[in-house]
Amino acid sequence: MKARPSIARVANVATAGMPPVALPAGALEGCVDLHCHSTASDGILSPAELVSRAKSCGVTLLSLTDHDTVAGIAEAQVAAAAAGVTLLPGIELSSRWGKQLVHIVGLGVDTGSEALRRAISERDGLRSERAEHIGARLEKRGFYGALDGARRLAGDGVLGRPHFARWLVEAGHVEDTARAFKRYLGAGKCGDVSVEWPQLEETIAAVHGAGGCAVLAHPLKYGMTRTRLLRLMTDFCAVGGDAVELLCGRQNPVQTRELARLMAEAAQAAERPTALLCSLGSDFHQPGQPWRELGCTHLPADVEPVWNLWQTSANATAAKPD
The missing domain is CATH 1.10.150.650 (DNA polymerase; domain 1)
Structure with missing residues (x-):
């Protein structure tokens, strides 16, 4: 049996070479949405319009995660500051696990980092x-x-x-x-052109190189059997992944509980010292899809949310003497 690679996990965003992101007061008072898209990739709304809609939906912590680009972040940051919404810079990077297309969301990334610039350029x-x-x-x-x-x-x-x-x-x-x-x-149709996207380990390394947290996006959308999905999440753990998108849009609670069990099994199989963190997002692209509306879903109370990384940073910053 092939030995799994050693775990090289970033335990806190501060260890990735950039100052920790600290969540301001009020960031978690409303809804959280850490996966959505604007016109910078394949969304319908501009970054500013997206932030405005998020605000109207009660979102107080938002991450714009356009496909393979951070071009919309600056506009979103200006709009978020005006609206009183906390914005985590993000990206959704196309990647491969073997021959399988998988998406890795990077949260809290430094949009000007060289590691992220190279990753985006390659995908362009x-x-x-x-x-x-x-x-x-x-x-x-x-x-x-x-x-x-x-x-x-x-x-x-x-x-x-x-x-x-x-x-x-x-x-x-x-x-x-x-x-x-x-x-x-769609899959198997004339316009389904395969792409040799960078592999999972390389993609996670790019996110970490940009000071971010690497999240396995929408694992239930890959159409895998339970056994194969467990293998994917175990390998994701083993090469340094930080969190899994436990909820992507409105989801059957039975599926959510099963996914949480898979996450625990994967961490154990990879001999990970800590549990995988849980993320969530709507994967919003356009209005008119209530199952993907901004802020439409909430994490269960008995899981550890990915934003604890930045809450911890905020607490540490507040406790630090002047």
Whole structure:
């Protein structure tokens, strides 16, 4: 049996080479949402509009986690400061576990770090290549202008399959984006172009290099068996992962309890000295999806939340003598 890699976990964001993020008073008075998207990637709302909607939904701690970019963070920070919302800079990095696509959310990252800049640059190139292949495949199916249309809809944001889906709707080829994925862009369809994203360990290292906390995003969305999901989470532990998104949008409580058990088993299997922390988020992309509305979900009371990292930092900062 192949030996698992040794655990190289960042126990606190302060150990990753940047000052600790301290949560201000009131950050946890309302809802928490640590996974959402803006027009900087494949969301519908601008970063400022997203913050405004989060505020109206009662969110007091928010992380903007656009796909493979932090381009929306500066705008979101300005809007959050004006709205009285605490914003944790974040990102959702595309990654691979073997041949399986997985997403790693980085929370509390230093957006100007060299490690994060390199990770984003690498993914920019991979996304550009994938978009060209998707466009070419759609052209062969008679959907002329797909690439240019998707690029126009993406604007300055990160180009992804949702932009192709929106173009297919705009051009009248399908009724809605769900149908676009079902017919042309989903798994096994003509627009499903595989990408050699950086591996899990490299991605976690990039998040840690940016001073952030590495979170395994929406584990239930990968469609894995229990055995395979346990293997993924065990490997995630073993290569330094910090937390798992226990809840992603509105979720069946039975699934949540089972996922919490898997997290405990994974930590034990990886011989991890501490439990995996629990994160949550809506994975909000657009209005009109109540199961993914900002702030729509809450962690159970009997788990350790990922924001304890920054609460601890805040307490330590407050206790430090002048």
